[in-house]
Structure formats: C-alpha cells, structure tokens
Amino acid sequence: MPGVTERLVIAIDGPSGSGKSSTSRGVAQRLGLAYLDTGAMYRAVTWLALDRGLDRTDAATVAGTIAQARLDVATDPAAPTISVDGTDVTTAIRDPQVSQAVSSVATNLAVRKDLIARQRAIIAAAERGIVVEGRDITTVVAPEATVRVLLVADPAARVARRQAELGNRVDHDAVTDQVIRRDRDDSTVAQFTDAAPGVTVVDSTDLTLDQVIDVICGLVPQHTGS
Numbered sequence: 164m165p166g167v168t169e170r171l172v173i174a175i176d177g178p179s180g181s182g183k184s185s186t187s188r189g190v191a192q193r194l195g196l197a198y199l200d201t202g203a204m205y206r207a208v209t210w211l212a213l214d215r216g217l218d219r220t221d222a223a224t225v226a227g228t229i230a231q232a233r234l235d236v237a238t239d240p241a242a243p244t245i246s247v248d249g250t251d252v253t254t255a256i257r258d259p260q261v262s263q264a265v266s267s268v269a270t271n272l273a274v275r276k277d278l279i280a281r282q283r284a285i286i287a288a289a290e291r292g293i294v295v296e297g298r299d300i301t302t303v304v305a306p307e308a309t310v311r312v313l314l315v316a317d318p319a320a321r322v323a324r325r326q327a328e329l330g331n332r333v334d335h336d337a338v339t340d341q342v343i344r345r346d347r348d349d350s351t352v353a354q355f356t357d358a359a360p361g362v363t364v365v366d367s368t369d370l371t372l373d374q375v376i377d378v379i380c381g382l383v384p385q386h387t388g389s
C-alpha cells in the first residue's frame with residue numbers, strides 16, 4: 164500500500180455497462196476507501212434540468228441553473244446517495260427519462276467545468292482515499308491517480324448486462340440506445356474509448372465481477388489483490 168501520508172486514489176473510466184459502478188464499489192469496500200460515481204452527478208443535474216423544464220439546447224441557462232444548485236454526494240460505497248438542493252434523487256436519476264437526456268447535459272462544456280471542480284473537491288476531501296469512476300477521471304479529473312484503469316467490455320455484453328438489470332420494463336431498442344447511442348454522444352466530450360498513456364486496460368467481458376475486483380486491487384502498489 165502507499166505510505167501513510169499518500170492517499171490512494173483509484174480512477175476508473177469506461178463505456179456504459181462495462182461494470183464501472185459495480186466494480187468501483189467493490190474495490191472501495193474491499194480496500195476501505197470512499198467511492199465517487201461521477202455519472203450520478205451528471206444524472207443528478209440532468210434530473211434538475213428536467214424537473215425545472217429547462218430547454219436543454221439553451222446551454223447558458225442550463226449551466227447557470229446547475230451552478231446555483233447544491234449537490235450533496237455521500238461517498239460510502241455501501242450506501243452511495245446524491246441530493247439536489249436537499250431532495251434525495253438517488254433512485255430518480257436511474258429513470259429512463261434521465262438516462263435518455265443525460266448526454267445532452269453532460270456534453271454542455273460549462274456544466275462539465277462546474278462538475279469537474281466539484282469532483283476534485285470531493286476527491287481532495289476523502290481522507291482515506293477514494294475510488295472514482297466516470298468517463299474522464301483518468302485523463303482530466305484525476306490524471307495523477309495512483310491507479311488508472313480503462314474498464315471495457317464487448318458492446319453485446321454491455322447491452323445484455325443492462326437488459327438483464329432493467330428486465331422487461333425497458334425494450335431492447337431503448338436499452339441499446341442507453342448504451343450504444345449514449346457512448347457515441349458522450350465520446351464527443353470525453354475520451355474513454357482508448358487508454359491514455361499509463362492507463363491499464365481491463366476487459367471484463369469474460370470475467371465475473373469478483374474477478375474484475377481482484378484484478379484492479381492487484382494493480383494497487385504492494386497490495387496482494389485479496
């Protein structure tokens with residue numbers, strides 16, 4: 164493990180459905196670290212834009228409204244929650260309407276600047292260290308992280324995983340849109356299809372969740388992986 168004064172920061176990026184959230188929570192729980200789901204932050208401000216009925220093509224109004232909002236993010240990997248101006252939106256941000264709309268807010272560059280600053284503040288406040296996951300963590304938010312991973316999986320596996328999670332309440336076309344179309348839109352503002360120099364690619368297609376957690380824990384300097 165790093166020395167007592169060096170906080171462990173593990174950065175994990177990857178496309179939708181590659182297993183970032185499940186894996187990051189598992190790694191954080193195993194290593195006793197905090198956990199930050201930056202996608203949940205983009206989802207939460209998208210929930211706000213929808214709740215306020217904002218025109219999402221009006222980038223300045225969307226960014227200005229979000230800049231005024233208080234976001235409270237709980238970083239316990241056993242119970243991650245997120246609130247907007249005191250309203251707990253942890254469940255609401257997983258609604259299909261939010262999934263469908265989130266790229267239109269996440270590609271607003273002023274919103275990204277705002278959320279990146281908030282994410283860095285959360286990372287800096289995590290005394291025990293933190294696992295942070297998203298699309299631009301290894302490259303923009305925390306390129307100095309101790310461990311940097313690009314977690315990938317075949318598109319078919321990613322769609323199948325999301326379909327299994329959502330069940331019959333969401334049809335196959337909508338699930339494919341949530342995974343494939345969203346990646347295409349999101350990749351216009353964040354680079355998560357190729358690993359940046361120093362970033363380790365982990366392919367989860369044929370690995371169980373526990374195996375992926377083992378692999379990433381094994382990348383921590385002087386950690387045995389179990």
Ligand SMILES: Nc1ncnc2c1ncn2[C@@H]1O[C@H](COP(=O)(O)OP(=O)(O)OP(=O)(O)O)[C@@H](O)[C@H]1O
Pocket residue numbers: 177178179180181182183184185186202324325327328367370371372373375
């Ligand atoms: N290694 C794995 N093998 C099989 N299923 C997995 C694996 N990792 C995660 N899953 C399952 O795949 C689904 C998607 O995982 P998860 O939400 O962690 O992905 P994600 O990369 O965070 O997606 P998104 O970016 O869209 O939020 C979940 O149902 C999860 O349980």
Ligand SMILES: Nc1ccn([C@H]2C[C@H](O)[C@@H](COP(=O)(O)O)O2)c(=O)n1
Pocket residue numbers: 179201202203205206265266269296297298299300345349353
């Ligand atoms: N660092 C990040 C994290 C997320 N996003 C975007 C990409 C997604 O469309 C959306 C929600 O993320 P998810 O919960 O599916 O991981 O937020 C981003 O642009 N940068």
